Amino acid sequence: MELTIILCTAAIGLYMAWNIGANDVANSMADAVGSGSVSVKQAVILAGICEFAGAVLVGSSVTNTVRKGIVDPSLLATLPGIDASAAATIMVIGMTAALLSAALFLNFSSIWGLPVSTTHSIVGAIAGFGIVAAGWSAVNWGKMGQIVASWFISPVAGGLLAFVIFNFISKYILGQEKPTQSAIRYTPLIVFALTAVVTMATIYKGLKHVIGDIPWLTDNNTLYLALGLALIMAILSRFWVQMKLKDKSDLPISNQLELVEEIYVPLVIISSCAVAFAHGANDVANAIGPFAAIAQILQSGTIEMKVAVPFWILCMGGAGIVIGLATYGYRVMETVGTKITEITPSRGVAADLAATTTVLICTRLSLPVSTTHTLVGAILGIGLARGLGGVNRKVVTSIFGSWVITVPAAALMSMILFLIGKYFFFDMIRTIITQQ
């Protein structure tokens, strides 16, 4: 019986992960596909690998936030009128309701074509069931405030970073008398930043999941390792760029600019992969956070929050995202590939680097943010740096509109599903939990 419930909730978790893969992943590769640097097929394969890696390696900290940060089960048990087993039961039913409502909401809104964030819907859904299950005090409003603040801060931060990075590229490379020479000088800096950000995010806590604890890998050593690796990559890139662009500085400027953009083709592929990686790291939690909470309670019978997110659950989330990408997401990817002609590789690198950095920092801070919205912010930043011909203002307002709708709508839906679930399944699940 307990296994049946785990399997059912796992299926809902996979459904949610499928939604993420189907709708969001195409955005993370948009710059590489849109600039024509990779084909749609290549992008699907690369995104699949990077999403999975991000989910498995770095996905745990945000998962913990979704699992126990918003509605804290131990807090739930201290509320009057709720004993430990009731709290555990409420968590199981509530998390299932939240997961299902977020997934359904996403599915509907993608049918209607609304730019809804998976992150916002799951956070709204969890808060929703918390309120109806045990009142306002069941929700950790401090954490909730942080999360909501991060939704504002992450697109703005992404935009600012992209603005700075693109201004740097356009001023010191594209705008120089001899762009090829400047590219040789400054491209390694960009490679350095990109490598440092991704490696730091990966090895800081990530490797622990795969190869277990490495005693010498302290915070300081991680930093040195990441910077060292970044330095090596920067030096390698310098040789490579030099090989490609040497003796080209006498060509007409427009030819030189074309050559420089060619240099950015591999970079935009790598940086888009980094966005996919960051997306996997941050967004896998939306699918498996609730499921991890359910599985843990059902397996142990108690609310033991010290336990880490099991490795297999992270893998499951990663796999769900990849399946969503393979079965539906490639179609969304195709629409990106054919329409964007304005994104050149250099603009793509700037937007990607900004978005990756912002999302990975938020992941480190255990904050669930919307990768897509951060990327949108980054692209707006490039628009502000006069890098894009026309940026559609309406999309920005539609994003704000979707914020206002998503959280209450997902919350309301999860409240209703929770009440239905509680009415039919409360006693049954409580028996299972107390039997453990």
Next chain:
Amino acid sequence: MNIIRDLIGKSPFGPIVEHTKKVHECLEVVRPLLRALIAEDYERIHELQNKVSRLEYEADQIRHELCNTLTRRYFLPVDRSELDSFLNAQEKMADHAEDIGVILTLRKTTLHPSLHQPFIDFINQVYQVSGTLLTAAVEFKSLAEVSFGGAESRMVLNRLAKLGEEEWKADKMARKLSRQIYALEDQIKTLDIIFYEKILLKLSDIANEAENAGDYLSTMIAKG
């Protein structure tokens, strides 16, 4: 439905350059018009008038499509009202070129032999102004690609800086040509004089609008 795709609208700079090129085509008809006038080939003038009027209409079409995409919905890397004024100025250049065609078809004007060379010289000077603008404006799209900074932009700005001087030269020539026209008052019909003056004014207007367009272009490039 994809948010990133929707976010990045179509860049207006491609169509803007198209508009510039079309205006250029209109102006290119003016010289053959004058040659036909000198040759007194009125059939040819009619043909050319049709051509320039069609080209002007096409430029209009491009402009109209641009206005549809240049709604407030889009953030642009240049000032919208300056862009509008720039397109207006270009539009007027095409209009004036068309007007010259129309003026020449109104009656069988003959150009006094003593005015042949001065008119050709003046047209060349007007072309000097409009040509400078148009070569600069055709660069607009590639300037957008380097976000209006850097060596290429400085080159275009330098080129535009010379526009004022060229226009001033054209003005001086226009005054001189005017005096030459009026000096003929006892030899030719008054109506001929009126028509010469009309053509002269339209040509001056082309140079004038080219200078205006150039000014808008430089401010757009120089600031965001």
